[in-house]
Amino acid sequence: MENKSSGSRGLSVSALARDLLLLAAAVAFATPVLWLLLAPTRTGDQIKHGSPFGIGNPGNIIRAWNDLYRFDDGVIVRWIENSLVYAVSSVALSLLLCITAGYGLAKYTFVGRKALLLTTLIAMIVPAAATILPLYVELSAVHLTGTVWSVILPMAFYPWGVYLAYTFFSGGLPDQLLEAARMDGASELRIFLSIALPLAKPLAALIGFFGFVGAWTNYMLPYLMLNDTSSYPLPVGLGVLPLADVVSGNPNFSQVTLTLPDVALAGLLTVIPILLMFVFAQRYLTSARLAGAEKG
Numbered sequence: 635m636e637n638k639s640s641g642s643r644g645l646s647v648s649a650l651a652r653d654l655l656l657l658a659a660a661v662a663f664a665t666p667v668l669w670l671l672l673a674p675t676r677t678g679d680q681i682k683h684g685s686p687f688g689i690g691n692p693g694n695i696i697r698a699w700n701d702l703y704r705f706d707d708g709v710i711v712r713w714i715e716n717s718l719v720y721a722v723s724s725v726a727l728s729l730l731l732c733i734t735a736g737y738g739l740a741k742y743t744f745v746g747r748k749a750l751l752l753t754t755l756i757a758m759i760v761p762a763a764a765t766i767l768p769l770y771v772e773l774s775a776v777h778l779t780g781t782v783w784s785v786i787l788p789m790a791f792y793p794w795g796v797y798l799a800y801t802f803f804s805g806g807l808p809d810q811l812l813e814a815a816r817m818d819g820a821s822e823l824r825i826f827l828s829i830a831l832p833l834a835k836p837l838a839a840l841i842g843f844f845g846f847v848g849a850w851t852n853y854m855l856p857y858l859m860l861n862d863t864s865s866y867p868l869p870v871g872l873g874v875l876p877l878a879d880v881v882s883g884n885p886n887f888s889q890v891t892l893t894l895p896d897v898a899l900a901g902l903l904t905v906i907p908i909l910l911m912f913v914f915a916q917r918y919l920t921s922a923r924l925a926g927a928e929k930g
């Protein structure tokens with residue numbers, strides 16, 4: 635009895651420590667987001683001298699948006715549109731490439747298969763920053779720098795998604811099921827579209843979510859590839875906002891003087907799509923995690 639009670643006490647202490655650690659992590663991640671949500675409702679003086687989590691006038695959000703829209707004749711709207719185009723297009727291409735490539739590597743045997751898997755693993759290890767210069771040289775050779783394709787095509791190359799699809803189809807799609815479909819006369823394309831693809835919804839959600847987050851928040855690639863500020867995505871465009879007005883109050887920096895609430899609203903605009911994407915994909919992300927746990 636004493637051993638059982640000691641074991642339960644140890645289990646409860648470890649569970650309490652785990653819950654406290656998770657709670658601390660949740661607070662650490664939620665605090666900046668909460669501040670960002672509340673900051674546009676306040677004035678600059680309230681942000682500087684008031685409570686960090688004070689709630690101001692919701693009407694200040696409209697004023698902050700008007701200030702942002704006045705900068706360079708509403709270029710921020712074009713930045714948002716550009717971000718959506720870059721992120722959605724690159725995710726659509728990466729889903730097509732990752733799922734088909736992962737399925738082919740998992741279910742077919744061909745010359746160079748092991749070399750492709752090894753190359754995929756190596757590409758996962760190489761830091762993205764190390765590939766920027768080779769990508770720039772390569773895209774310059776084919777005259778694609780400065781175009782939308784110089785951003786979309788590199789972001790669509792997603793080796794982690796290929797390897798994830800490979801592991802998913804290797805363990806989650808029995809070969810016997812494919813053989814039975816072939817015996818019934820189904821073509822390889824029909825097998826992929828009717829059997830493999832419907833089972834891959836959690837996989838597509840996982841690749842799509844992380845691909846969207848990576849594309850939406852990517853700064854270095856579009857900054858180097860694009861020359862015209864009107865073609866910038868939102869994260870890069872925020873770098874050319876007249877932030878010096880916020881720091882030094884210099885009225886000669888730009889015709890539009892942005893305040894701290896304006897900048898906070900601009901930052902919030904970069905976070906909202908990711909939050910919406912997570913809410914949309916949460917059910918599929920959870921099912922993908924549980925499916926992996928069951929296979930393990």
